[in-house]
Amino acid sequence: xxxxxxxxxxxxxxxxxxxxxxxxxxxxxxxxxxxxxxxxxxxxxxxxxxxxxxxxxxxxxxxxxxxxxxxxxxxxxxxxxxxxxxxxxxxxxxxxxxxxxxxxxxxxxxxxxxxxxxxxxxxxxxxxxxxxxxxxxxxxxxxxxxxxxxxxxxxxxxxxxxxxxxxxxxxxxxxxxxxxxxxxxxxxxxxxx
Amino acid sequence: xxxxxxxxxxxxxxxxxxxxxxxxxxxxxxxxxxxxxxxxxxxxxxxxxxxxxxxxxxxxxxxxxxxxxxxxxxxxxxxxxxxxxxxxxxxxxxxxxxxxxxxxxxxxxxxxxxxxxxxxxxxxxxxxxxxxxxxxxxxxxxxxxxxxxxxxxxxxxxxxxxxxxxxxxxxxxxxxxxxxxxxxxxxxxxxxxxxxxxxxxxxxxxxxxxxxxxxxxxxxxxxxxxxxxxxxxxxxxxxxxxxxxxxxxxxxxxxxxxxxxxxxxxxxxxxxxxxxxxxxxxxxxxxxxxxxxxxxxxxxxxxxxxxxxxxxxxxxxxxxxxxxxxxxxxxxxxxxxxxxxxxxxxxxxxxxxxxxxxxxxxxxxxxxxxxxxxxxxxxxxxxxxxxxxxxxxxxxxxxxxxxxxxxxxxxxxxxxxxxxxxxxxxxxxxxxxxxxxxxxxxxxxxxxxxxxxxxxxxxxxxxxxxxxxxxxxxxxxxxxxxxxxxxxxxxx
Numbered sequence: 001x002x003x004x005x006x007x008x009x010x011x012x013x014x015x016x017x018x019x020x021x022x023x024x025x026x027x028x029x030x031x032x033x034x035x036x037x038x039x040x041x042x043x044x045x046x047x048x049x050x051x052x053x054x055x056x057x058x059x060x061x062x063x064x065x066x067x068x069x070x071x072x073x074x075x076x077x078x079x080x081x082x083x084x085x086x087x088x089x090x091x092x093x094x095x096x097x098x099x100x101x102x103x104x105x106x107x108x109x110x111x112x113x114x115x116x117x118x119x120x121x122x123x124x125x126x127x128x129x130x131x132x133x134x135x136x137x138x139x140x141x142x143x144x145x146x147x148x149x150x151x152x153x154x155x156x157x158x159x160x161x162x163x164x165x166x167x168x169x170x171x172x173x174x175x176x177x178x179x180x181x182x183x184x185x186x187x188x189x190x191x192x193x
Numbered sequence: 194x195x196x197x198x199x200x201x202x203x204x205x206x207x208x209x210x211x212x213x214x215x216x217x218x219x220x221x222x223x224x225x226x227x228x229x230x231x232x233x234x235x236x237x238x239x240x241x242x243x244x245x246x247x248x249x250x251x252x253x254x255x256x257x258x259x260x261x262x263x264x265x266x267x268x269x270x271x272x273x274x275x276x277x278x279x280x281x282x283x284x285x286x287x288x289x290x291x292x293x294x295x296x297x298x299x300x301x302x303x304x305x306x307x308x309x310x311x312x313x314x315x316x317x318x319x320x321x322x323x324x325x326x327x328x329x330x331x332x333x334x335x336x337x338x339x340x341x342x343x344x345x346x347x348x349x350x351x352x353x354x355x356x357x358x359x360x361x362x363x364x365x366x367x368x369x370x371x372x373x374x375x376x377x378x379x380x381x382x383x384x385x386x387x388x389x390x391x392x393x394x395x396x397x398x399x400x401x402x403x404x405x406x407x408x409x410x411x412x413x414x415x416x417x418x419x420x421x422x423x424x425x426x427x428x429x430x431x432x433x434x435x436x437x438x439x440x441x442x443x444x445x446x447x448x449x450x451x452x453x454x455x456x457x458x459x460x461x462x463x464x465x466x467x468x469x470x471x472x473x474x475x476x477x478x479x480x481x482x483x484x485x486x487x488x489x490x491x492x493x494x495x496x497x498x499x500x501x502x503x504x505x506x507x508x509x510x511x512x513x514x515x516x517x518x519x520x521x522x523x524x525x526x527x528x529x530x531x532x533x534x535x536x537x538x539x540x541x542x543x544x545x546x547x548x549x550x551x552x553x554x555x556x557x558x559x560x561x562x563x564x565x566x567x568x569x570x571x572x573x574x575x576x577x578x579x580x581x582x583x584x585x586x587x588x589x590x591x592x593x594x595x596x597x598x599x600x601x602x603x604x605x606x607x608x609x610x611x612x613x614x615x616x617x618x619x620x621x622x623x624x625x626x627x628x629x630x631x632x633x634x635x636x637x638x639x640x641x642x643x644x645x646x647x648x649x650x651x652x653x654x655x656x657x658x659x660x661x662x663x664x665x666x667x668x669x670x671x672x673x674x675x676x677x678x679x680x681x682x683x684x685x
Binding site for chain 1: 644
């Protein structure tokens with residue numbers, strides 16, 4: 001790491017290490033919330049919140065220190081597991097850095113969108129009906145878009161979810177906010193519903 | 194001492210057709226899941242967690258214990274066949290396993306790995322059977338302050354699981370603690386951090402958090418690997434799997450040494466399978482007459498790595514079942530399952546035939562993976578060819594339906610998604626999600642001990658430093674937490 005001024009390191013902290021500020025902010029907010037509680041219920045979480053705050057402040061200080069002082073401390077506080085893993089994953093990390101960041105962000109947004117979408121859809125039209133939509137969208141938007149795969153995966157997952165959760169665990173997977181089992185299941189469930 | 198009567202009762206419970214079929218199926222599913230790169234024991238156990246609601250504790254805990262062992266073994270299959278470890282605990286396995294496949298001895302490598310895994314698991318199981326009940330009885334005599342310190346030792350394991358930054362992992366553990374304290378305070382019943390929300394009054398549900406943190410976050414991570422890893426092709430497996438027996442027998446002293454290393458490392462809070470796997474491999478290489486041949490397809494290397502990682506799974510269950518100190522993420526999930534059944538790790542876990550049911554189930558589960566590993570590992574390995582998009586859909590669907598299944602509450606689905614995003618962000622930014630889970634799972638035990646001790650002492654904090662045992666436990670937790678720093682200071 002090259003020598004840089006405190007201002008530059010501060011900017012780096014804001015732009016690249018935003019997570020540290022976010023976590024610190026959240027911990028401070030929770031400390032403030034815990035101060036509203038009675039002494040006994042707040043003691044336990046407060047001890048750990050303060051510990052977390054100290055850890056985050058130290059992390060911040062290490063990043064703001066000139067590399068001459070900061071880097072040795074950072075090495076000292078690196079997990080042993082990371083050292084073991086780094087030998088094996090070094091090449092992968094390099095590859096990742098070289099990859100297209102925009103494409104990665106797009107894929108990430110689609111994946112998160114699909115998961116949230118499935119959550120919302122399952123609430124509205126039930127898990128059983130949301131499942132084929134989700135599988136098709138996932139395979140076409142994230143994967144190879146193979147039709148045979150889509151059909152096979154949908155059938156296998158539908159059967160598994162239906163028998164494991166619906167039949168064995170009696171979870172109402174066939175009912176949503178907008179649609180109930182009576183609307184569609186009697187067609188092929190022999191009036192069981 | 195093993196009670197013959199309880200052991201007999203346990204046998205009669207296990208040898209009912211229903212549980213036998215469950216063990217058989219779970220062991221096979223565990224091997225298959227373990228073989229899928231990215232799905233480790235913790236994620237597999239999180240996915241199976243919702244299914245345990247509908248079965249009694251003996252069956253639920255047996256399912257989890259069998260799954261733990263078989264997933265750990267399954268990781269070696271992909272390491273040997275496609276040079277990608279199925280679990281972190283098989284990372285050292287590929288160093289000698291894959292070169293064997295490349296020179297046409299894939300089936301032999303699988304055979305060695307299967308027999309080694311079984312041997313390591315058996316040694317660990319014997320240790321678990323002998324030491325766990327003794328430790329459990331010892332736990333009967335300890336007080337509330339000591340219970341608190343034992344849980345703190347478990348939390349200090351964060352130092353062993355931390356990734357790039359110990360400080361970030363400590364913060365992640367603290368976040369886990371804070372999320373676990375949402376809801377009612379365990380002694381006085383006062384609401385904490387609920388923000389006047391009805392949903393938060395009951396607290397954050399363990400299963401929802403586990404599903405979010407392990408499964409959803411991993412599914413998001415899978416979405417980024419789709420293009421990279423699709424099209425994995427399985428090499429032809431040469432040699433005979435049965436010759437694995439002979440190879441392992443010829444290395445019996447190495448097997449014993451690696452079993453001891455694996456079980457001991459597994460029992461160390463936070464050390465886990467990866468450490469056991471690597472440490473055993475390094476020791477085997479350093480004590481070998483031909484260390485330069487390690488990494489080129491040497492059988493001793495494969496045996497050392499595989500014996501140790503399966504031994505470590507059993508080792509991890511010793512402190513988990515007796516003192517609520519998890520050896521790793523999967524052991525933490527196991528503690529979570531115990532707590533969800535209302536069983537507090539410690540003396541309560543050793544009442545009646547329950548522990549023996551678990552031990553016998555683990556044994557049978559291991560026999561299943563031994564047989565199928567030798568006979569059909571090549572077929573199980575086909576699962577590695579499963580496209581990532583299919584895997585992504587399957588994990589998300591099972592996770593979210595599982596989160597919903599617990600209370601038939603759609604808010605749980607939303608919470609699982611939110612925790613998935615939190616987990617992914619933590620992972621991406623270098624915070625340990627295992628540290629978060631340790632904080633979340635151990636908080637109820639730590640806080641109960643903490644508050645009860647303060648009630649007994651009338652609010653005097655000195656109760657936590659009263660007596661030699663309290664001070665020893667406090668120092669042990671401090672030592673464990675600062676171990677990476679001390680280790681580096683010692684080295685320099």
